[in-house]
Amino acid sequence: MLGSNNEEILKDRIDTAINFVKNKENVTWFLTGGKKDKRKTSTESDKMLYWLKKENKNEWNYYLDSIATNTAENFANFKNWLVMEKNNLQHIYITTSQFHFERANKFAENFLKHQYSWILSQKEYPSCKEDEQIHMQNVEKDIDSVLDRIRF
Numbered sequence: 001m002l003g004s005n006n007e008e009i010l011k012d013r014i015d016t017a018i019n020f021v022k023n024k025e026n027v028t029w030f031l032t033g034g035k036k037d038k039r040k041t042s043t044e045s046d047k048m049l050y051w052l053k054k055e056n057k058n059e060w061n062y063y064l065d066s067i068a069t070n071t072a073e074n075f076a077n078f079k080n081w082l083v084m085e086k087n088n089l090q091h092i093y094i095t096t097s098q099f100h101f102e103r104a105n106k107f108a109e110n111f112l113k114h115q116y117s118w119i120l121s122q123k124e125y126p127s128c129k130e131d132e133q134i135h136m137q138n139v140e141k142d143i144d145s146v147l148d149r150i151r152f
Contacts, residue, residue, distance in 0.1 A: 001013065001017055001094075002032060002100070002104060003031070003032055003033015003034075003044030003068070004097070005033075006125075007047070008123060009121070009125075009128075010044060010047060010048065011051065012121040012123035013095050013096060013097060013123075014048050014051045014052065014095075016095060016121035016122075017095040017119055018051075020093070020095075021093075022055075026059050026061075027059070028060070028061040028062075028063070028089065029048075029052060029061065029063065030065065031048040031049055031063070032065035032077055033045045033048070033066075034065070034066050034067050034068050035066075045065055045066045049062055049064060063081060065077045065081070070142060071100075071103060071142070072139075072146040073146055075104075075108060075110070075112065076111055076147075077150075079111045082112075089114070092115065092117070093119050094108060094119070095118075095119040095120075095121070096119075096120065097120065097121050098120045098122055098124070099129050099132055101118060101120055102132070102136065103135055107139070107142075107143070
């Protein structure tokens with residue numbers, strides 16, 4: 001589950017993911033998102049965990065990445081978790097927003113060797129698509145930056 005520094009978009013992502021898995025058991029959640037704004041008191045992953053726990057699903061497992069502050073770091077930290085935990089997950093579902101899909105998919109293709117599918121939420125704001133076009137120009141740079149700092 002990819003975080004967002006916009007709380008309404010983040011809530012839409014978590015609601016979309018919960019709706020998708022609500023009848024499934026033994027779900028493992030990897031919640032990734034730190035703090036982009038140092039003035040905030042909680043991380044994106046903390047907020048996602050709060051909303052998930054309100055669902056009271058005892059069979060759900062949670063792993064939090066409270067460090068990642070961008071999409072490249074989200075996927076790099078998820079890849080590290082998969083390697084370190086030696087996870088034999090049956091399938092991976094990645095949740096993000098529709099407007100963020102194209103860029104997130106570029107990172108997924110670079111970092112993940114597992115089979116995965118997408119769960120896409122719909123909430124966006126007028127500037128979301130324009131912002132994504134700007135961020136798309138930096139995908140390769142973001143990947144290189146993460147690879148310089150994180151070893152797999």
